[in-house]
Amino acid sequence: MKLIATFISTLFLSGSLFAQSPDSLIIKSIYDEALGKGHAYSNLEYLCKKIGPRLSGSQNAQKAVDWTKKVMEDYGFDRVYLQELMVPHWERGAKESAYILEGKSKIPVRIAALGGSIATAEQGLTAPIIEVMNFQELRSLGESGVKGKIVFFNRPFDNRLFDPFEAYRGAVDQRSQGAVEAAKLGAVGVIVRSMTNIIDDNPHTGGMRYEDGVTKIPAAAISTKAAELLSQKLRMTKASPVRLFFKQNCRTLPDAVSYNVVGEIRGSVSPEKIITVGGHLDSWDLAEGAHDDGTGITQSIEVLRMFKSLNIKPNNTIRAVMFMNEENGLRGGLKYAEIAKQNQEKHIAAIESDHGGFSPRGFTVQESPSALAHIQKWTHLLAPYKVTELIPGGGGADIGPLKTAVPGIVLIGLKPDSHRYFDIHHASSDVFENVNKRELEIGAASMASLIYLIDKYGVQ
Amino acid sequence: MKLIATFISTLFLSGSLFAQSPDSLIIKSIYDEALGKGHAYSNLEYLCKKIGPRLSGSQNAQKAVDWTKKVMEDYGFDRVYLQELMVPHWERGAKESAYILEGKSKIPVRIAALGGSIATAEQGLTAPIIEVMNFQELRSLGESGVKGKIVFFNRPFDNRLFDPFEAYRGAVDQRSQGAVEAAKLGAVGVIVRSMTNIIDDNPHTGGMRYEDGVTKIPAAAISTKAAELLSQKLRMTKASPVRLFFKQNCRTLPDAVSYNVVGEIRGSVSPEKIITVGGHLDSWDLAEGAHDDGTGITQSIEVLRMFKSLNIKPNNTIRAVMFMNEENGLRGGLKYAEIAKQNQEKHIAAIESDHGGFSPRGFTVQESPSALAHIQKWTHLLAPYKVTELIPGGGGADIGPLKTAVPGIVLIGLKPDSHRYFDIHHASSDVFENVNKRELEIGAASMASLIYLIDKYGVQ
Numbered sequence: 001m002k003l004i005a006t007f008i009s010t011l012f013l014s015g016s017l018f019a020q021s022p023d024s025l026i027i028k029s030i031y032d033e034a035l036g037k038g039h040a041y042s043n044l045e046y047l048c049k050k051i052g053p054r055l056s057g058s059q060n061a062q063k064a065v066d067w068t069k070k071v072m073e074d075y076g077f078d079r080v081y082l083q084e085l086m087v088p089h090w091e092r093g094a095k096e097s098a099y100i101l102e103g104k105s106k107i108p109v110r111i112a113a114l115g116g117s118i119a120t121a122e123q124g125l126t127a128p129i130i131e132v133m134n135f136q137e138l139r140s141l142g143e144s145g146v147k148g149k150i151v152f153f154n155r156p157f158d159n160r161l162f163d164p165f166e167a168y169r170g171a172v173d174q175r176s177q178g179a180v181e182a183a184k185l186g187a188v189g190v191i192v193r194s195m196t197n198i199i200d201d202n203p204h205t206g207g208m209r210y211e212d213g214v215t216k217i218p219a220a221a222i223s224t225k226a227a228e229l230l231s232q233k234l235r236m237t238k239a240s241p242v243r244l245f246f247k248q249n250c251r252t253l254p255d256a257v258s259y260n261v262v263g264e265i266r267g268s269v270s271p272e273k274i275i276t277v278g279g280h281l282d283s284w285d286l287a288e289g290a291h292d293d294g295t296g297i298t299q300s301i302e303v304l305r306m307f308k309s310l311n312i313k314p315n316n317t318i319r320a321v322m323f324m325n326e327e328n329g330l331r332g333g334l335k336y337a338e339i340a341k342q343n344q345e346k347h348i349a350a351i352e353s354d355h356g357g358f359s360p361r362g363f364t365v366q367e368s369p370s371a372l373a374h375i376q377k378w379t380h381l382l383a384p385y386k387v388t389e390l391i392p393g394g395g396g397a398d399i400g401p402l403k404t405a406v407p408g409i410v411l412i413g414l415k416p417d418s419h420r421y422f423d424i425h426h427a428s429s430d431v432f433e434n435v436n437k438r439e440l441e442i443g444a445a446s447m448a449s450l451i452y453l454i455d456k457y458g459v460q
Numbered sequence: 461m462k463l464i465a466t467f468i469s470t471l472f473l474s475g476s477l478f479a480q481s482p483d484s485l486i487i488k489s490i491y492d493e494a495l496g497k498g499h500a501y502s503n504l505e506y507l508c509k510k511i512g513p514r515l516s517g518s519q520n521a522q523k524a525v526d527w528t529k530k531v532m533e534d535y536g537f538d539r540v541y542l543q544e545l546m547v548p549h550w551e552r553g554a555k556e557s558a559y560i561l562e563g564k565s566k567i568p569v570r571i572a573a574l575g576g577s578i579a580t581a582e583q584g585l586t587a588p589i590i591e592v593m594n595f596q597e598l599r600s601l602g603e604s605g606v607k608g609k610i611v612f613f614n615r616p617f618d619n620r621l622f623d624p625f626e627a628y629r630g631a632v633d634q635r636s637q638g639a640v641e642a643a644k645l646g647a648v649g650v651i652v653r654s655m656t657n658i659i660d661d662n663p664h665t666g667g668m669r670y671e672d673g674v675t676k677i678p679a680a681a682i683s684t685k686a687a688e689l690l691s692q693k694l695r696m697t698k699a700s701p702v703r704l705f706f707k708q709n710c711r712t713l714p715d716a717v718s719y720n721v722v723g724e725i726r727g728s729v730s731p732e733k734i735i736t737v738g739g740h741l742d743s744w745d746l747a748e749g750a751h752d753d754g755t756g757i758t759q760s761i762e763v764l765r766m767f768k769s770l771n772i773k774p775n776n777t778i779r780a781v782m783f784m785n786e787e788n789g790l791r792g793g794l795k796y797a798e799i800a801k802q803n804q805e806k807h808i809a810a811i812e813s814d815h816g817g818f819s820p821r822g823f824t825v826q827e828s829p830s831a832l833a834h835i836q837k838w839t840h841l842l843a844p845y846k847v848t849e850l851i852p853g854g855g856g857a858d859i860g861p862l863k864t865a866v867p868g869i870v871l872i873g874l875k876p877d878s879h880r881y882f883d884i885h886h887a888s889s890d891v892f893e894n895v896n897k898r899e900l901e902i903g904a905a906s907m908a909s910l911i912y913l914i915d916k917y918g919v920q
Binding site for chain 1: 491492495496618619620622624657658819821844845846848849877879880883896897898899902
């Protein structure tokens with residue numbers, strides 16, 4: 001252990017040991033460019049402040065398509081084009097309202113319809129509300145305990161889990177599947193505790209689904225602060241049942257035309273071989289989609305911009321892809337893979353940034369120990385920038401479909417520090433102001449550096 | 461490389477490999493406690509929101525002394541006491557005002573007097589202003605170019621430097637020494653570009669000094685946004701000289717009585733041997749001193765609280781120290797070391813948290829390769845919590861004087877991610893809302909875990 005520990009610290013300390021290698025010099029020039037003359041932050045500001053929320057099918061989503069296309073054209077990328085696809089088109093409609101009704105008191109609480117949910121009746125829905133922590137507890141109540149009621153799923157994140165994504169995965173079934181499970185027992189509506197580590201008053205929306213043959217009931221997220229209050233009321237007033245009123249008029253329109261936006265720098269040696277870097281262009285409608293996933297979008301564009309600006313001529317074609325519809329359909333990711341398969345494209349690797357624009361800690365490599373071992377050989381080149389966790393893990397939702405569509409492709413995810421992510425995830429607080437300029441820029445530089453190495457040396 | 465890289469990734473992946481060791485179980489219980497039942501965040505909220513800014517000598521500094529003492533008494537620590545000392549007592553007075561004067565136009569800009577500066581005359585100071593980037597450029601202008609003028613030091617952070625603290629060290633001479641160097645050439649005032657990576661409209665204050673025999677002239681920090689504007693004006697209007705008006709009525713009062721606050725859990729085997737954990741209780745007056753250094757204070761208290769709560773009985777005495785007056789005098793750190801020397805106390809190690817409450821990345825060990833090698837043996841125990849950078853570096857300002865006062869002591873600094881630090885450093889934006897709960901808690905757990913190991917195994 002001691003020898004290895006010492007070696008690890010030597011890695012951290014002595015950039016100088018490697019400073020003479022051409023690769024380390026080029027990588028340094030990439031970080032210098034991102035941190036000293038980067039465009040990612042100002043591009044993100046535009047996307048967040050001039051365009052804003054951009055749910056699939058919305059006018060803003062189309063504005064984001066037009067704008068990112070223009071940005072990449074203005075940078076002079078070799079080819080910029082759209083991939084047409086159909087996307088779900090769900091609209092929130094007017095702002096939701098909700099009240100805890102207890103005797104004569106009426107306490108307003110903050111909710112947000114879950115994406116894909118149906119509306120309540122126009123006058124809203126009022127019913128007794130019952131709290132459960134999971135589907136097992138729900139089922140133990142049986143139809144007699146659930147019928148005609150609103151089910152309140154209130155299982156919190158387990159904050160002890162070091163990785164907040166693990167806490168998310170441990171709670172999100174309530175949001176995605178809660179309406180189906182509750183409806184099976186005759187519930188008339190569902191309220192789900194927001195998927196977040198913190199207690200605040202922002203409802204966090206997110207996708208949910210219905211199931212054929214099961215009655216569709218309206219579903220909404222409630223802020224964690226209101227969830228705590230509601231739970232307290234339910235525990236304190238066993239005698240007179242607590243009711244909830246909520247009203248939402250969201251609706252699903254026919255599928256709409258939309259686009260992935262693709263920019264390319266053509267490979268100088270093997271232009272037919274492709275390395276993809278991307279994020280998703282759509283966002284939930286409650287905020288600016290800054291960390292989710294404006295950062296991934298602007299970082300991906302920045303990778304190509306820096307290659308051009310630094311006159312790095314890749315051997316293979318580097319593609320920045322703005323995927324459409326990650327949040328409520330994944331149609332963009334599916335379309336991109338479909339076209340790749342159809343055209344028998346040769347893909348070396350795809351790298352996705354969709355875990356927020358936070359301080360990068362490493363990369364995750366999906367189901368390829370050989371590629372992982374290959375990438376780990378570059379540890380000494382990335383360690384000066386604290387990108388040290390090169391570990392197995394998922395690549396990302398949008399690039400996922402490439403795995404089967406293009407055999408042999410290596411899927412890689414940028415892995416930033418994750419502790420702040422669920423504070424703002426799918427909530428009105430996911431705004432530009434919560435992105436740090438340096439953290440965003442270092443993410444772009446880290447992806448560009450990895451792509452530079454993969455382009456030069458291959459990935460397995 | 462490959463073998464070692466694989467080994468590193470194995471470390472990250474397989475907490476399970478080590479999960480059976482009693483040490484790893486205790487460390488897990490510490491992180492569980494901090495993340496699941498921690499008090500650091502609510503304590504920080506109190507310190508920031510109920511007390512707020514607490515510059516040495518102020519009423520609020522005394523409130524912070526009283527409150528932290530009470531908090532530690534309420535937790536039932538074995539001994540809680542004060543160390544009396546005298547501190548500088550500087551007051552900002554009324555809010556500063558400043559204008560760029562150009563022909564008939566008068567553009568307001570945001571400034572903040574530097575800590576320790578004298579006031580301007582009551583009616584303010586108006587003079588031609590000249591921009592320089594460093595002392596060499598200043599001196600090249602000679603007395604003829606400087607006399608009667610306000611000197612504007614405008615050398616920005618070099619954002620390409622990966623470590624923002626390096627950028628800070630590369631710019632801060634302008635703030636600390638600028639007034640002396642300018643006054644030597646007859647300048648009547650000094651305006652210094654704020655020490656920050658970002659462009660915003662918050663002036664960032666900080667310490668400055670005068671020199672015996674050199675005229676004292678007033679000095680203030682200007683926001684980076686205003687600095688850019690002022691620089692532009694100076695470049696554009698060579699013909700009609702730009703003047704600046706500024707007014708501040710800060711003053712230095714006689715030294716005041718204040719205190720370090722110390723809490724102890726007594727060692728069960730060697731109570732005479734001490735491990736210190738601390739941060740500084742004072743803060744600049746512009747904001748809540750959340751990251752600087754409310755986080756260090758509440759983390760240090762949390763270390764002891766968790767030891768008690770988890771029934772971890774240390775062999776040696778563990779001390780939480782709230783140092784007074786780090787920002788403009790270091791009198792608390794000096795007093796603590798003086799008392800330690802006077803009483804011939806036996807100190808094993810001291811750990812300081814004063815780089816903000818951000819996501820921890822490791823620890824720096826000061827001038828002790830043997831202690832560093834010893835600590836690196838614990839890499840596998842800390843790696844599951846991503847505390848992987850165990851490297852040489854400074855311990856911290858407040859514990860610094862212990863190095864000579866108590867020979868043999870090992871000084872250690874908590875090293876959090878540093879990219880956000882100078883966005884808020886010494887500015888009105890250093891508030892509770894900019895601290896993430898999990899990041900703060902993980903810092904406390906990381907310090908507690910390291911102290912647990914040092915207490916059990918020694919440190920060299």
